[in-house]
Amino acid sequence: MGNKKRFAVPDTYVIIFFVILLAAALTYIVPVGQFDTHDISFTKADGTEKTKTVLIPESFRIVQDENGESVKNGIKLFEPYGGVGVTNYMFEGLVSGDKWGSAVGVVAFILVIGGAFGIILKTGAVEAGMFAMIKRTKGFDVAIIPILFILFSLGGAVFGMGEEAIPFVMILVPIIVAMGYDAVTCILITYVATQIGFATSWMNPFSVAIAQGVSGIPVLSGAGFRVSMWIFFTLLGIGYTMIHAKKVKKDPTISISYEQDEVYRNELKSDEDISSDFGLGHTLVILTLVLGMAWVIWGVMKYGYYIPEIATQFFIMGIVSGIIGIIFKLNDMTMNGMAQAFKEGSKDLLGAALVVGMAKGIILVLGGSDPTTPTVLNTVLHYTGNIVGKLPPAVAAWFMYIFQSVFNFFVVSGSGQAALTMPLMAPLADLVGVSRQVGVLAFQLGDGFTNLIVPTSGILIAVLGITKIEWMTWAKWQFKFQMILFACASAFVMIATVIGFN
Template sequence: MKKFQMPDTYVIIFIVVLFAALLTHTVPVGKFQMHKVTYKTETGVEKSREVPIAGSFAYELNDAGKPLIKGVKFFEPGGNVGISNYVFEGITSGDKWGTAVGVIAFIIITGGAFGIILRTKAVEAGLISLIKKTKGSGNWLIIFVFLSFSLGGAVFGMGEEAIPFAMVLIPIVIGMGYDAITGIMITYVSTQVGFATSWMNPFSVAIAQGVAGIPVLSGAAFRIFMWVFFTAFCIIFTLIYAKKVKANPQSSISYETDAYYRKEFDLDEKQDIKFTFGHKLVLLTVVVGMAWIIYGVVKFGYYLPEIATQFVIMGVVAGIIGVFFKLDNMRVNDIAVSFRKGAEDLIGAAIVVGMAKGIVLVLGGTSAGEPSVLNTILNWVATGLSGMPAALCAWVMYIFQSVFNFFVVSGSGQAALTMPIMAPLSDLVGVSRQVSVLAFQLGDGFTNLIVPTSGILIAVLGIARLEWIKWAKFQIKFQVVLFILGSLFVLGGMFIGLQ
């Protein structure tokens, strides 16, 4: 009897595409009327968004005057979306500011830039030096990185920025005797915990509060307590897990795939590696570059185009230092070769971003003003909630936002699509708008840790050389715990009258 082989991420997404296509043949399409809302950000800047009008949903009608079921075909010419078109249409959708083509370009370019940095062997030499000095103890590294990245997720919506950090930190923690799971926890998971529990994230809670018509930064005290609680809980969880893996490395589900980095950073073979002045300059370039990126994001609102360019500059400067100091006999052509190799390592993850966007396109897209299956589902949920008790309604809002995040991974996109419907609905069922925002941000943020449609998650898993299905096996238990705790906070917000 052959051993069951877990499906590849591409296979999983294709199955979801088939399911989405089936929905289009059974669920009628509909749309909302749209209007513009304005709100002020936490810095006092006025912004506006086109959002749906609550209660304005209407089915698209066919020639017979009945709700239109617009089933997608297997193949569609002329740039339209069919089942077989989902890969190309997904990859080429959007613009340079977001999914899919912008995120794809960002992943490939940052992968190339860090390919150059890793080629200098500065990270490797620095790691060997660090392990020698700390005797392999990494508890303080885990605490510091997790806390810093969680704060980044809470303050400025750190997400894509975790990708390059993962390229450096995942090999480091594996070299220190931990595993890729530990590396993913302190890089990607930490940012999403901060993202989910933020009191000021400009890409999530701030937009949700603005669209919902409540003051931005309101309810901050409750959310700051929530951030402290979840960050502390996850740090303790990570420390316990890391200690267990270090004591028994083979207990890790990533033990086999970690072999690549264990071999790369084998201390017994590389005890004689010297941490030279050139290596220090490369790492200084990385530190200064990261500080520049954070400053640009916070001060000027830099996003994918600017950050990708900053990484290119960082990579080229590191390459020039590597050539000048002849780090690992590096030559000028090695800059180009290592950039290409770094980009190649993440091309698979980049393609997943486009494929995942293809799921949404098959369903008709995420525009509330255009007929789609997602709009119909959103309206069905809103209608179903209207007859529930207040506390149960708040909890179901949390469940809905968690599930809906599978299709609309963008925090700002999900806020703009769902909050104009959920906020006025919450008034009718006795749920405060603040609690409806809380249900949104927790549902949106925590499920970013497991949904295969998250391009950032897939990119980080690609760096860790870990299949999504293996990550999901580890993450599902963690998700259950987060869901229970998130439910308690949503219900707690209800019972204390969070406004």
């Protein structure tokens, strides 16, 4: 008997390519539709005015040709002169947007941060500090997991932490693995924690505040219910993480990242006494990192720093760390060594950066996310709203949550999804007899939790790229936790509907 061939897990690139083909097929089946838009203003909790351009739900119309027939804009295989065709999706996806967001801004952000950390890691300060810390916290390391989880969850809840988790994963993954856990544990206490906070936030300026403003309800209202929800899901996340971490510490081979973590385990076995080499140069690099992180958090919270500023802050950290490395001859650092380390660091995240462009290509193939442009996405949005509007209140609220979860595959941006969907979902909530506050709740839970699994999330793919875990491998492992989150979120939406959350 011959050996059976083992099923090869599709690469993320392969999965997205077939999604592109499916999206292309839809353009030949679904007619395009469009909305009109208007600007609405709402007052934030700090008293400042914010304006957002949103669609007008009742303005939807299917585009018709001169014969009165519905128009289907079947996409071509190739489109010259900067147009979008099926085979153009990679290039057009990569160059779309601007420096403030997807895709080109996020791609640049990932590459700059990867390069900066390439320099920082080249100094050897992170490894030296890691072993020094492990030696001093022996026996108490289990406390690090819940503490970090709470801090990252707060970051997601308070200022919408997302992209900021990427550099933290770079710093913490070798430390967590060296403590006897795995890269998955690191992802859970960083990125997963931020998205749990993001999904259950009472004050996130990028999701809750915009969704409530668009829906015409007081910004940051309903905080009591949401704080309770944040506590519940944060404790749930901590419990799930602790159970996983305990299993991995007992038997590291059960981890989906066991092979990828081998490099860190080898460093631990061969360099157990490296903490004795922790000198002044290492201390200054770690101090640069700590002060730099504080600068990032301060900038985000006080001045609303975003992708361009944060990327530059980490670039500065990388340059300063490299100069310290040269002065103190850390790991034989030189100017050319700095340049090479930057290139190597960026190269490590190139695959993740390309996925961001590919994911954006899905939206472009469907016609884009502009409500005033005739697209397939607008038509799907409109008719889904009509279907949900015919359901009983509790069921309608639950379907709103499901719809937001699915829609997040196409529009991963929290603020973008709020601007597109809430002008429809808010009046729909009135129509089916649930409060607009419940509509916002369905949006934030659907938007936040699915960020942990959708392959179109650039941040998730970047985090997986750092830890060398394939998306399909992660999705299979994370599916169970995703279902737990889904069940609990469904319960919260139902409870909110029953108690008349307003």
